[in-house]
Amino acid sequence: MKAVIQRVSQASVTINEKIVASINSGLLVLLGVVDDDAQEDITWLSNKIVNMRIFPDVEGVMNNSIIDNHGDVILVSQFTLHANTKKGNRPSYIKAAKPDVAIPLYQDFIKRIESDLGKPIQTGEFGADMQVTLINDGPVTIIIDTKNKD
Structure with missing residues (x-):
């Protein structure tokens, strides 16, 4: 799993001209899933995000987590995070999991982060x-790949 985490003062998601998600202070998390991702990736990544x-x-030092700040989270699936750009100019998305694998992992990730965060x-x-x-507040943008957790 790969995640791009952005600390935001405001974020929203619109589909067909309708706002489906909107937050003020919190995190916007873009999540990409590959075929060999598993429950341990979900557990590790969720824990990392909510405790980062x-x-x-109060002194302006980055010392608090999203839990400490009682902030909100928007999670967006984004297969393009696994783009391979080594050859040519057209990215290849062959590493990104197909929907039959990605959707259940995405839904499990939603449940896990809600549990770790303590709210929907x-x-x-x-x-x-x-x-x-x-x-983007800061700006603060962090990229995490569960394949690089060691």
Whole structure:
């Protein structure tokens, strides 16, 4: 699994001109799934995201997590995170999991992050054409790949 985590002061997801998710302070998480991802990837990545200290404390030092800040999360599936750009100019998405594998893992990830966070999150729609808007706060953008956790 690969995730791009962005600390935001505002974010939303629109599908067919309808806003389906909207938050103020929190995290926008873009999530890409590959075929060999498993429950241990979900557990590790969710724990990492909700406990990552990327929010400022009272002294302005990045010392607080999304849990500490009681922030919200929008999770958006994004297979293009696994693009291979080594050859030519057209990215290859062969490493990205097909929907029959990716959808159950995405849904399990939603449940896990809600459990770890202690409240519901908002999401985009798997496979939909989405417009994602955000105000990146900081800016703070972190990329995590569960294949590089050692």
